[in-house]
Amino acid sequence: MRTRAATTWLLVLTGALAAHAAEPSIPFEEYTLPNGLRVILSEDHRAPQVAVSVWYHVGAANQRPGKSGFAHLFEHMMFSGSEHVAQPDQVLAAIGAQTNGSTNFDRTNYFETVPAVQLPTALWLESDRMGFLLPTLDQKKLETQRDVVSNELRQRIENQPYGRTFLALCDSLYPKPHPYFHCVIGAVEEIQAASLEDVRDFFREFYRPSNATLALVGDFDPKTARELVSKYFGPLPAAPVPPKPEVPQPRLEKVVERTLSDPVARIPQLQMVWNGVKPFAPEEAAGDILSVVLGGTKTSRLYRRLVLEKQLATNVFAANASLGLGGYFQVVATAREGHTVAELRKEVEAVLEELRRDGPTDQEVTRAKRNVVGGLVRSVERVAGKAEQLNAYAMYTGDPGYLPKDVARYQAVTRPQVHAVAKSLLPADRVLVLDTEPAGTTPGAQR
């Protein structure tokens, strides 16, 4: 068995952390085909497998008003067969590949981990749906996937406690005609209204080599890989990079309160949400550290106050979600049986006020930084994880090899910076407050 480590590790003494921290980097080579497809290759010979991941720089952000859920519906169509690969799922199953795709606010990805010897089949299939989706697309395929996606919405949103709260979050922060309206999943009636022409237009506009990156990570010979990539992706026609979506971020101007009735939740939940930042914005790293200090771990401020001390909540978390058209910062607290959202809110606001006034401690910042860097270290343990990281860095920073810089970005965060974002990102007078109550109960009532 070949045991050459394919991720290099730099053991550095980081003074502030007073501990050895391992700093990961992913060796890679990259080039761009004449048609604009950016290709990223990273060898990793630990096991005879290759992770293949294609990122298209299109997501909910590119949807037009009235077409919520469309980018994701389209993702499903990419599994319905292309001109020379009638049944991609069958092809992938026959070679034992593990595969899926996903759509988020800003990008769509398609990925499979395949046996090393089956790299040609993976590239054949991915290139075919990049270039030849439309000839075999028909109404029947579209209708099937409209139903499947509607079922996905029922299963993952409507039948999950607080699933509907997320839709309310998107709709409050990104009101129509913003493309994030109704999150990525969309509204059933708009999904069901999607036409074949909509699908064709979307493909023609966004699914082109210049709007994608292809990452291969695993047990391949780079010369062979380059030849295969050229063979399958090279002939696809070039087209200009589609313009990036530019939609101004709607700003909260006051405290907005919404009470929601959730038929499948049994326990009240509080969410407080602020306007957030874009990926790799200057305040992002400090915002991430702030989210950990606030609600990311069992020593976080909110956990200590609401779960350990006051015992009003069973669960808290905070997240700094950065999105291409402007993200959000979210604090979530789920009540303990018998407690109310009003009680939760009072304590959350007290914790926030202390943090705005005094900032975090050095120890909190140090701990949170270690937590975040430790997560980055672990994110590249799998070949598929590395492929996603390379594509993500390529999309957001232009540099697939950004990982060490990303680590450095978090290492460089200072206590005053975290204090500053606590004030600037979480203003008390511009916040969305979502109170989710189990259906059939009166908000605030004791149960």
Place this chain on the structure above:
Amino acid sequence: MSAPHRRAVLASLLLLACASPQPAPKPPVAAVAPPPTDAWRDPQPPPLPSAPPFNAPVAAAHTLPNRLGVLLRENHAVPVVVVELAIKTGVDGDPPGRAGLADFLGGVLDEGTKSRTADQVAAQLEDLAAFLSISTGLDGIRLHLNCLSDTLQPALELLADVALNPAFRTGDVERVRGQILTSLQQRRGNPGALASDEVARLLYGAKHPWGQPAGGTPESVKAIRRADLVRFHDTYFRPNNALLSVSGDFEPARILPLLSERFGAWRPRTLPPSRLPAFPKDAPRTVVTVDLPEGTQSQLALATRTLPATHPDALALSTANAALGGLFTSRLNHQLREVKGWTYGLFSSVGFNKRTGIFQVRGSVQAPRTVDSLKEVEAVMGQYATGDITDRELAQAKEAILQSLPSALETNDAVASTFVTLSVLGRPLDYYATLPRRLGALSREEVARVAKANMEPGRVPVVVVGPRKDQEGLGALKLGPVVDRTQEARGQAPAPPTPVPAAR
């Protein structure tokens, strides 16, 4: 894959269609349009010539003098070490009337030791950038530690302290109790959780610890005393009932001394004899329903006990399952999701433990399609259980199992946990190393025989959780008596029946 000639066939069909009205049916060769320039894309490319084998990691086994088993695997790919400490008693150690005790213990274990408060345990783990998670299963409790390799020593010290010296302070116990009671409340609105509890009761019986609702009932959780936690811990947390599994970037010469330093003084003690009730005998098939009027979907679960992990047919059963409902392309998911469009996914699974196994079909379907979906599932299962598996399906199932191994055993987390699972199940440590050979030897006839013997739907009880108005036609399917368990499952009376509209 039959794709290679598809384009050629299509082209000739078109040609025939154009040609048929012509009196002279033989067009000159030159008149045939040249093939499009992308015709070379038609055939699926052959695999690359070299096919390096995957060498599944195999644990090196050791035993400390106190009879604590140790499984080791060195891996320097990332600077991480994973240590999983497994206690080989879980829910099966719950005494009568104390359903949820093992889960409670798992929840409170890292909430304070004799020398550390709950907050100190959490803070010290975070200072090491280490993660500790504790999970309780039917036949074990697992403490899973993931740390950076240069902090292995202090992280191990924390793991040992959490496992061996829990304090069970009243404040912490009561706090965790409140959290458990809240989560039990949440489960009452969760169709998947309600279905799982009904399945457990049907399969293991109302008297068996495994037949209780997951996490216990509000009554049983309220009845659990600190003394119960102490007794469970004192009885079962013993080196002769435990296993340490380590995978990662450790120094081979240092690891056993390190483990001995932390776990060597742990004292063994004879375990009490197990007094578990027998599993219920196969009863006539029933259809259990729970009314959850709020849902837009119904949760379906068809489940039965099958073979224990060491049964010689276990691998054939897993293989049979892949083709029936384990893979995305399997019959069940294909029919219910892609052909009918009634679900986001409907799959089957087989799970094993040392005493028995479960074969289960599960999925959420559009509520108005509850009865139709069940009928369809029944038809697919019935056909499959005649032994009707094709060579292509078998090849796909084998390839899926085989090729998933490198990915399934890629991380230290997965490897450490897998070693524990093999050991607990009584499977050999080289189980995955020998899997390709054993899988290769499986014949279609053998898989068909095992499918027939274990997957016949007539013996598989059915659970349906969803809106009652969509359960009206269940009786007409004649699968067995329909039993409404709404009141027991949800702790409340069933909602009055809603009149079904005449037309939809």
